[in-house]
Structure formats: C-alpha cells, structure tokens
Amino acid sequence: MTTIEHEVLDLNNPAPELPPSSSLTARGVSAWFGDHKVLERVNLDMPAGEVTALIGPSGCGKSTFLRILNRMHELVPSATLSGTIALDGDDIYRGDIPVTEMRRRIGMVFQKPNPFPAMTVSENVIAGLKLSGVKATKSDRRDLVESCLQRAGLWNEVKNRLGAAGGALSGGQQQRLCIARALAVKPSVLLMDEPCSALDPTSTRRIEETIAEIAHEVTIVIVTHNMQQAHRVSNTAAFFLAGEGEPGHIVESGDTETLFTNPADPRTLDYVNGRFG
Amino acid sequence: MQVIDPSIALEGTTPIEEERVRPVTRRTGADRAFRLTTFGAGTLTLVLMGVIGLFLLVRSWSAISAAGLSFFTTSAWQPDGGAFGIAAVLLGTFLIAFVALGFAVPLAAGGALFITDYAPSKIKTPLVWLVDLLAAVPSLIYGLWGRAYLQPKIIPISEWISTHLGFIPFLKAKPGAGFAASTFIAGVVVALMVLPICTAVMREVFSQAPAGEKEGALALGGTRWGVVRDVVLPFGRGGMVGASMLGLGRALGETIAVTLIISPTFDITRLTHPLETGGNSIASLIALRFSESSSFGISALMAAGLALFVITLLVNAVASLVVSRSRSGASTEI
Ligand SMILES: Nc1ncnc2c1ncn2[C@@H]1O[C@H](COP(=O)(O)OP(=O)(O)O)[C@@H](O)[C@H]1O
Ligand SMILES: [Mg+2]
Numbered sequence: 331m332t333t334i335e336h337e338v339l340d341l342n343n344p345a346p347e348l349p350p351s352s353s354l355t356a357r358g359v360s361a362w363f364g365d366h367k368v369l370e371r372v373n374l375d376m377p378a379g380e381v382t383a384l385i386g387p388s389g390c391g392k393s394t395f396l397r398i399l400n401r402m403h404e405l406v407p408s409a410t411l412s413g414t415i416a417l418d419g420d421d422i423y424r425g426d427i428p429v430t431e432m433r434r435r436i437g438m439v440f441q442k443p444n445p446f447p448a449m450t451v452s453e454n455v456i457a458g459l460k461l462s463g464v465k466a467t468k469s470d471r472r473d474l475v476e477s478c479l480q481r482a483g484l485w486n487e488v489k490n491r492l493g494a495a496g497g498a499l500s501g502g503q504q505q506r507l508c509i510a511r512a513l514a515v516k517p518s519v520l521l522m523d524e525p526c527s528a529l530d531p532t533s534t535r536r537i538e539e540t541i542a543e544i545a546h547e548v549t550i551v552i553v554t555h556n557m558q559q560a561h562r563v564s565n566t567a568a569f570f571l572a573g574e575g576e577p578g579h580i581v582e583s584g585d586t587e588t589l590f591t592n593p594a595d596p597r598t599l600d601y602v603n604g605r606f607g
Numbered sequence: 608m609q610v611i612d613p614s615i616a617l618e619g620t621t622p623i624e625e626e627r628v629r630p631v632t633r634r635t636g637a638d639r640a641f642r643l644t645t646f647g648a649g650t651l652t653l654v655l656m657g658v659i660g661l662f663l664l665v666r667s668w669s670a671i672s673a674a675g676l677s678f679f680t681t682s683a684w685q686p687d688g689g690a691f692g693i694a695a696v697l698l699g700t701f702l703i704a705f706v707a708l709g710f711a712v713p714l715a716a717g718g719a720l721f722i723t724d725y726a727p728s729k730i731k732t733p734l735v736w737l738v739d740l741l742a743a744v745p746s747l748i749y750g751l752w753g754r755a756y757l758q759p760k761i762i763p764i765s766e767w768i769s770t771h772l773g774f775i776p777f778l779k780a781k782p783g784a785g786f787a788a789s790t791f792i793a794g795v796v797v798a799l800m801v802l803p804i805c806t807a808v809m810r811e812v813f814s815q816a817p818a819g820e821k822e823g824a825l826a827l828g829g830t831r832w833g834v835v836r837d838v839v840l841p842f843g844r845g846g847m848v849g850a851s852m853l854g855l856g857r858a859l860g861e862t863i864a865v866t867l868i869i870s871p872t873f874d875i876t877r878l879t880h881p882l883e884t885g886g887n888s889i890a891s892l893i894a895l896r897f898s899e900s901s902s903f904g905i906s907a908l909m910a911a912g913l914a915l916f917v918i919t920l921l922v923n924a925v926a927s928l929v930v931s932r933s934r935s936g937a938s939t940e941i
Contacts, residue, residue, distance in 0.1 A: 402826060407728055434828030444819040448841035461829035461837060508823070515827055 351549040352418040352435070352518040353378040354399060359413035360577070361394050361403065368394050370577040371413070374568050376519075378418075381541060381550045383560040383586065385601070386570030391578030392553045395570070396521050399551065400436035401429050417519070434462050437517035441524040443504035445511070447497030451488050454496040454507055455479060458515035474514055482510035483540040502533020509540060513548070520544070522552040526559065538563055557602055561590050569598045656920075663916060667909035678910060682873050684892065686900070686907040693911050695873040699790065699887035700915070703865060704858035706794025706881060707801055711858075712851050714798070715805035722806075723813040724835055735810070742803035750867035753796035758868070761795060762786045765882045780883050788870035790878065790886035796868060797861050801854035808853060808930065812846025813839050849930030856923040860915060862890035871895065889915045 354376040361369040369391040376382040384392045397403040398411055401422065415422050422432050445454045455475045459466055466474065475492065479485040484506040488499070496507060505525055512520055522541075526534040534556075541550060541563050554560050560567055567590070568583035582595050593599050634642070671678060674691060681692025722734050765786040773779040780786070816839040824834045865888050872878060872885030893908050900908060 400826065402822065405822070405825065430828045430830055433826055438826040440819060440823065440826075442819055444817070444823040446820060446823070446837060446841075449837075457824070457837060458827035458829075461824055461827050461833040511823075511827065 351379045355416045357414045361411045364408040367577040370579040380565040381545050383564035383567040384553045385560050390570040390572035392570050400433050434515045436519045437512035439508050439522045439525050445496035445504050445507050450493045452492040455510050455514050478510040478514045482506045502529045519549040524553050663913040667913050670906035670910045686904040691907050696887045696889045696892045699878050700889050702790050703794045707797035707858040710798035711801045718806045719809035738806050746864045750864035754867050761792050769882050785884040788884050790881035793865045793868045796864050797858050801857045805850045805854040808850035812843045816842040849926045852926030856919050859919050862894050866891035866894045
C-alpha cells in the first residue's frame with residue numbers, strides 16, 4: 331500500500347523546476363494542401379537539449395514541417411499529412427494527450443512578432459497560463475514574468491514598463507516578448523520559424539544570444555535563411571530542397587559543422603555557400 | 608565640406624531661378640465621369656437630408672412655437688386641447704429599443720462568433736445567407752407574426768419574470784395588470800428585425816481579427832474560446848459598440864411592427880413597467896394619428912418626426928464614427 335501511494339505522489343509532483351527538454355522524431359512525414367503534395371517522406375531526429383536548424387530555399391516546406399511538429403498544420407482546412415511525429419517516443423497525433431496540451435509542450439515563435447496588442451507586457455508573458463486555464467497566485471505570476479523576461483533577454487529593457495502595451499515595443503523587443511511568452515508555459519520544445527527575418531542586425535544578435543542561453547533547457551528547432559546564423563546557433567542541421575513542381579524533401583541532415591564544411595551532397599555545399607537558392 | 612550655394616555658383620552672373628514644377632496626372636474621360644458621378648451622388652444624399660430636415664422644421668414650426676420647451680416635458684398628446692409633448696413617446700421609443708438591443712446584441716455577437724470562429728466552413732455561407740434573409744422579411748410580417756404567434760408565447764414568460772424577479776421595481780406588475788401588447792413584446796419582435804444588421808457588422812469585424820495573433824494564442828495551448836476571449840473580442844470591441852448603435856438606429860425608427868403590437872399609452876408609470884400592457888413610440892404615434900389629425904395636429908406630429916429624425920441621425924453618426932475608429936485592420940505593428 332504505502333509503496334503505491336509513494337509512487338503516485340512521485341508521479342504527481344515531478345520535483346525539478348524546469349521540465350527536462352524532450353526529443354522530437356519525425357518518421358516518413360509527408361504533407362499536402364488539398365491535392366498539392368509539399369513534403370515527401372521526411373525523417374529527422376531533433377535531439378533533446380540541442381538546437382536543430384532547418385535550412386533550404388523558399389517554398390520547400392520548412393514552415394509546413396515545423397507546423398506539423400506542433401499540430402498547427404491541421405488549422406489549414408485543406409491540409410492533410412502522413413507519417414509520425416514522436417515527442418520523447420510518444421506519437422503526438424495518435425496519443426491520448428489533447429492537442430492543446432501538445433501545443434503547450436511544443437511552443438512556437440513566429441516569423442512576424444505577434445504579441446497581443448491589447449495586453450500589457452506582463453499580461454503578454456502570462457497569457458499562456460490564462461489560455462490553458464492554469465491558476466497561479468499573484469506572486470507566482472510576478473516571479474514567472476520576471477524569470478521569463480530574464481531568460482528571453484528582455485528584462486532589463488522592460489522592467490520599468492511592464493504595464494505598457496505589448497504593441498508599443500520595438501520589433502526586436504516584441505519578438506523577445508513572444509519568446510518569453512512561449513517560455514512561460516514551460517514547453518519542452520520551442521519551434522522558431524525565421525524569428526529574425528523581420529528584425530535588424532542588433533535585435534537578431536540579441537535573439538541569437540537568447541537562443542544560446544535557453545538551448546540547454548529547451549530543445550529548439552529553428553528555420554532560418556541566414557547561413558551564418560544556422561552555423562552559429564545550431565548543433566544539428568537539415569537541408570530541405572524541392573525540385574521543380576515536386577514536394578520538398580531532406581537532402582541531408584546531421585551534425586551542423588559537417589553539413590557546412592564537408593557535406594555528402596554537392597547541392598548542400600552549393601546552398602550553404604550561397605551558390606543557389 | 609564645402610557648401611555650394613546655387614545662387615552664387617556662377618560668380619558674376621545673375622542667380623538662376625530654379626524651375627519648379629508639380630507633376631500632374633492628366634485625368635482620362637472615364638476618370639472624370641466617374642468622379643463627377645460619385646461626387647454627384649454624395650452631394651445628392653447630403654442635399655436630400657437637408658431638404659427633409661428643413662421640410663420637417665418648416666411644417667412643424669407652428670406646433671413648436673406654440674409648445675415651446677414644454678414639448679419635451681409634456682407626456683400627453685392632445686394638440687387640439689393645447690397639451691402635447693414627446694416625453695412619453697420618446698421614453699417609450701427608447702424602452703422598446705433597449706429591450707430589442709438587450710436581446711439582439713448578445714444573440715448577434717454569439718451568432719457572429721459562431722460564424723467566424725466555430726462553424727465548419729461548409730455551413731458558414733448558408734448561415735450568413737440565412738441571417739441576411741431575416742432582413743428581407745417586411746416589418747409588417749414581423750408585426751403580424753409577433754402579434755398572432757409570438758405574443759401568446761411571451762405572455763407566460765412575462766408573468767414568470769414578474770413573479771420571480773418582481774423584487775426589481777420596474778419588473779413588478781400591478782395586481783390584475785395584463786401582459787399583452789407590452790413594450791417587452793414589441794422589443795422582442797424589434798430584436799429580430801435588428802438582428803441581421805448587428806450580426807452582419809459584428810461578423811465583418813470579427814473576421815478581420817489578425818490571424819497572426821490567433822495562431823499565437825493557439826500555439827500557447829489556447830482553446831477556441833481562449834482565442835475568442837483574448838484575441839477576437841478585444842479586437843472587435845469597437846465594432847460591437849458600433850453594430851449595437853446601428854441596431855439602435857433601426858430600432859428607434861421601427862414603425863409598423865410596433866404599431867401592430869403595442870396598446871398605446873401616455874402614462875409614464877405604465878411605460879416604465881415594460882412587462883405590462885401598454886407602450887408607445889414616436890413612429891407608431893405618427894402612424895396612428897396622422898390620418899385623423901387637424902392641420903395643427905399634423906404640425907405637432909411633424910415636430911415629433913423631426914425629433915426622431917435628429918435622434919436617429921445622431922445615433923447613426925456616432926455608430927459609424929465608432930466603427931471606423933475601432934481597431935479593425937490594425938494588428939501588431941513592427
Ligand atoms: N496555407 C497553405 N495553403 C496552400 N498551400 C500552402 C499553404 N502554405 C504553404 N503552402 C505551399 O506549401 C509549400 C511549402 O511552403 P512552406 O512550408 O511555407 O515553405 P518554406 O517555409 O520552406 O518557404 C509551398 O509550395 C507553398 O505554396
Ligand atoms: Mg517559411
């Protein structure tokens with residue numbers, strides 16, 4: 331009896347402050363919009379606690395792949411897919427975990443910063459708690475706002491205007507606010523779709539620093555068109571390519587350093603050196 | 608760095624005058640015709656409004672000058688007996704409109720949200736079409752249907768409200784009072800008539816809620832309701848106020864349906880008990896009295912019409928101001 335109770339208690343109170351980051355595995359993932367196939371049997375391992383970069387020319391399906399990873403793909407009415415995505419070995423599409431809980435565990439930062447303009451900076455950070463119905467005391471919320479803004483590298487810039495509207499920040503600050511907002515629901519994976527493409531070089535650098543700081547506690551998958559950025563921030567990389575009128579697929583993937591300096595496929599070498607795309 | 612002043616660039620010569628031009632785009636014939644037509648149509652509308660206002664003012668002048676300010680404070684309507692004013696009918700008009708909005712606004716908001724954020728895309732178009740069809744039903748039909756079909760169904764509800772919520776003074780009915788032909792029933796019928804316009808405007812506003820913010824909310828683990836609460840409703844607030852005021856403008860002027868349902872009263876106490884028999888409105892007063900009035904009586908009715916005209920004009924102006932000022936279209940700026 332006592333042992334069982336003990337076990338139940340352990341399950342209900344996983345002690346660590348931050349959830350351990352998780353691995354994501356894609357197996358045979360294809361995707362369609364209507365009859366238009368845009369991804370062809372993609373296999374990719376995104377290891378826990380590492381940064382995986384997705385690179386490749388426009389239109390080859392990187393965003394589609396990313397949105398399949400947290401079940402945003404299905405929001406497009408005509409969208410379908412096949413294959414499996416596993417979070418720490420559990421299928422995210424066929425398991426018992428509801429889609430809202432899945433999206434909470436696998437957070438996302440978008441290309442265009444999208445803070446909630448009617449909410450203040452603090453309210454934006456804790457918006458995810460309210461959205462997923464998590465109750466928290468006032469002091470818990472205050473601590474969460476501070477720690478998430480710290481981790482997103484924004485605290486020093488906004489600590490004196492936590493009550494300002496989220497839309498009143500600069501583009502780079504808005505994007506870091508979105509990162510803080512995503513971190514506040516304690517995801518174990520964070521997906522980023524060209525998070526710096528709308529930003530100036532200084533803001534881009536701040537976000538890269540942020541990625542480096544949070545990488546050990548949350549698995550990151552980032553789409554980027556900036557080769558230097560992919561090289562700088564990632565441990566693993568995958569090169570996507572779509573032939574004329576064909577769905578996108580992964581040409582090669584693996585260790586970032588190898589992919590950039592000594593790739594197996596000549597097309598990868600051409601792409602990372604800016605010779606096509 | 609050396610600054611070159613153009614006027615002394617050529618030493619010893621007279622300063623050269625720069626040739627300044629403002630490039631003009633020459634209008635084509637079609638362009639000019641289109642401009643003229645739209646300008647003409649716009650002006651015509653304004654002129655028409657002015658003419659109507661002026662007409663009402665001129666025709667009502669003898670009554671207005673006879674009644675003076677008492678026109679706004681008298682509740683009886685006996686122009687030929689010398690005592691007439693819009694206190695009661697104006698109150699009745701607003702009471703019917705408020706009852707109507709009380710039902711129409713929540714229904715319209717719910718319906719519009721269902722159409723934009725919940726309904727599967729297959730039934731969206733039929734739903735929009737169905738709601739718009741409500742607007743095509745003539746108000747006379749609403750009035751007849753409301754009186755013959757709806758009224759017997761509403762009376763028990765009125766009774767129930769009066770007994771169970773009677774602790775709120777204006778909902779308590781006098782012993783023996785009837786519940787037919789009341790402000791409440793007229794309001795319910797008018798609600799159905801303003802529902803389409805309110806729903807259409809709200810649907811339009813809600814459908815413009817920024818997709819990026821909605822996806823942001825979903826990506827945080829939000830439910831559909833969470834998205835509506837945190838993105839769609841804050842975005843659509845101004846539009847909802849505007850839609851309600853457009854509905855108010857309609858409700859204030861509704862004539863035939865109200866005339867068919869209410870039993871006219873000028874008694875303020877009865878008017879302020881909306882569940883009880885008896886209501887009134889400016890429009891139904893005019894409709895009922897016009898054919899049997901003396902020329903002075905008609906002048907008095909014109910004055911009441913002028914008041915309604917000014918009020919609906921103001922309400923609609925404020926409504927369109929609110930709709931255009933609302934955040935529709937503006938999402939997060941970078
Ligand atoms: N919502 C959509 N509906 C239809 N087709 C889409 C949609 N989104 C993307 N696509 C198509 O899917 C393909 C891959 O797009 P995307 O994943 O955005 O590529 P990337 O992010 O690599 O530029 C493109 O051909 C694009 O036109
Ligand atoms: Mg993309």
